[in-house]
Amino acid sequence: MSLSLNGLSLITKAFICVIVSLMSSMTAHAKLEIIITEGVNSAKPIAVVPFKYSGQGSLPENLTEIVANDLRRSGKFNPIALNEMPQFPSADSEVDYKAWQDKGIDTVLVGNIVELGNDQFQINFELVDVLRAQVTGGAAKQLQDGQLILSKDHIVEAREKIIRDQDFRQYGHIISDIVYEKLTGERGAFLTRIAYVIVRDRETSRLPFQLVIADYDGANEISVLSSDEPLMSPSWSPDGNKLAYVSFENKRSQIYIQDIYTTRRTRITDFPGINSAPAFSPDGKSLAMVLSKDGNPELYIMNLESRKLRRITRNRAIDTEPSWAADGKSLTFTSDRGGKPQIYRVNLETGSTRRITFDGEMNLGGTITPDNSQLVVVNRTDGNYHIARQDLTSGDMMVLTKTYLDESPSIAPNGSMIIYSTLHEGKQVLSLVSLDGRFKALLPVSDGQVKSPSWSPFLL
């Protein structure tokens, strides 16, 4: 999707259409709320000072709260509480650098919101490096064209933007992305979504299976599809417009692709046996999948234009869970050809296949990180199922979670975080863990079991 900032409302508009057309299948449900369980201590303190507001009407969203929550959930930052702030500046010129440094705060985000009328607001913000400002006195000079000029290099970033009231949440995530990228050197993934399946009680729900998408933080939850039979394995198209998934609506597994904006859906496969585990190729032109039409579960790649199938594996064992490497040249998959399920990798050009996991009784559901350096899996050791990460160079495996019956790990597009499904107090819930394993959070919901999370690609 090549959307400009102004195009943001396109998303909102399209989503409103989806809501209206699916109203009948919508049910009220609690918003996902992220509870951080581990990793705050290791995060870097930062101050997100509430932006100064000049206007008559009330603000549609608390912009700085969105930013602070994003940064906190990244596991890399610890935004300090309002009552710990020595002052509430709205611009660099008002910042008392020493006061912040005395508090141990290196970085301060300040800004202004001005109401322009007609549902329009002007936002400006500055990201201030307090340490650098202390050194230069806030007035660093730089040699340019043979003259010393004021460079103010302690202002890491400054932006100004006019947005509409419905764009506040998205713009909050954009500010978070900017701050995150400036301070970590890594692209932020705050303007992303997750797809997941909610399973409610058959006794109380006519359509207990629901495929849902929400902002990565659980806001704007929208129903894509409700069914009286299981829904499984949602997988995003690389443009973020479509989902492939498995539906049992006809009492057998079939693969569908659905446009999340127009809600138009197409049945892709209806072969005898299982039709399972769809995964879009990085170029969006093909769909890897698992079919057992030729006897037992094998990997296939379908060209989505010609609908022609290419068989990838040929083995009496179970081969499933294909996952694309970022370059589209290989697939990792789960196979029990060695007796127990382990992760293998097949080169799609040469067809050569090799086993890549050896630690633990089982390894399943493998995905390679976007930088091609790590493999994320569900690892079974001593009967416990945990999310683990294996370094693809050294082969070292590190268990990242301590939760119970972990499954379905999905990696954020910037490779910083893993979302997965786990059992918490007898209920299936979504959980987050950072790739280094230090930061952990739960996303509990009140009604139903939540499973099969899938993190979207970058949406902007």
Place this chain on the structure above:
Amino acid sequence: MLQTRAIKSLIIALPVVTLMACSSGPSEEELAAERNRAAQEAAQQQEQQKAAEQARVKAEAAKKLEVAQQMAKSEREALESKQVVYFDFDRSTVKSDFNAILDQHAAFLAKNPNQKVVIEGHCDSRGTPEYNIALGERRAKSVETYLLNAGVSSSQITVVSYGEEKPAVMGSSEYAFAQNRRGVIVYQ
């Protein structure tokens, strides 16, 4: 039966009536016509008796079929009460404990070739949903193979795997896991 008796008495009564009406006695033609008529009536009577007999046989056969169907139905109902076989963790081989049950299903299905079944394969919630779909299919196919070897026609069987998506018992106790690792024979 009443009707038949009435016809009989008519046949006897008619010649008497004609005799009384015609003192000069009937002509040869009249007698021949009368004999024809009587013969025709006798034939008709025979026909009716035959039809009645056929209806009786038919009714008896229907009754027999109904009894047989009733028996098949109760047999099927008895089988449906033991439609589940259980599997060991990450295994798909049919345990010998379930041979007797599967033999009963096979015998019934072989005897009733129009009877169709769906064999569902299920898993406990451990492992990933996608792997479990594959494992569930393997389990359902083990049950299918057993029935085929025991003489059931492949046209009677459909296999579907639900993996871990339709647990029989909620929760994560060993008991729940054991109850959920199952193959289910569903009569259609």
